[in-house]
Amino acid sequence: MQTSSFGRVLLTLAALACAAPALAEDQAPPPLRPGQQIILANYFELSGSGCSALSPPIITITQKPALGTLIVSRTQGVVNTSSPQCAVRSKVLPISQVLYTANKPGLDTMAWSVTFQQRWGPRGKYPRMDYGSARLKINPGPPLLAPPIPAPRASAR
Numbered sequence: 001m002q003t004s005s006f007g008r009v010l011l012t013l014a015a016l017a018c019a020a021p022a023l024a025e026d027q028a029p030p031p032l033r034p035g036q037q038i039i040l041a042n043y044f045e046l047s048g049s050g051c052s053a054l055s056p057p058i059i060t061i062t063q064k065p066a067l068g069t070l071i072v073s074r075t076q077g078v079v080n081t082s083s084p085q086c087a088v089r090s091k092v093l094p095i096s097q098v099l100y101t102a103n104k105p106g107l108d109t110m111a112w113s114v115t116f117q118q119r120w121g122p123r124g125k126y127p128r129m130d131y132g133s134a135r136l137k138i139n140p141g142p143p144l145l146a147p148p149i150p151a152p153r154a155s156a157r
Contacts, residue, residue: 032138033105033140034103036102039099040098040100041098043096043098044057046081046091055094055117056093056096057114057116057117059098060112060113062113062131063109065100065110067108068102068138069100071098071099073099074097075095076092076093076095077092077093078091078092079095096114098112100134104138107137109133109136110134112133
């Protein structure tokens with residue numbers, strides 16, 4: 001099953017497994033500068049029967065970027081579901097995220113696969129999979145550093 005560059009939504013009678021792209025599917029990611037980080041995709045999974053949260057999907061990096069770092073993190077996030085099976089449209093769920101940090105200028109390409117808990121086929125023989133990829137432009141320029149943390153002010157007594 002082929003997917004868009006940032007994922008897509010899979011809805012079956014058995015499960016609701018979702019990929020929520022951080023960017024709209026028709027929107028190209030903005031050019032980055034060294035030091036910048038971008039969320040490429042968020043993935044979560046809901047059971048179809050009770051619309052309850054399952055563990056976040058497993059993401060495997062299949063093509064490492066040459067000019068930056070690609071990491072997978074797990075976090076909690078508010079997700080707006082569009083499933084008619086869910087009575088509550090906004091839920092806090094465990095999410096797997098794909099994050100990219102630019103290190104050097106140039107054009108970088110990366111890819112990943114996503115394995116969901118829900119299975120399909122005869123007797124649940126096959127894992128439900130999704131695939132994502134990104135091609136990002138990193139512009140030259142000074143690295144962007146986090147703003148300095150202001151020193152605490154001494155209080156007057």
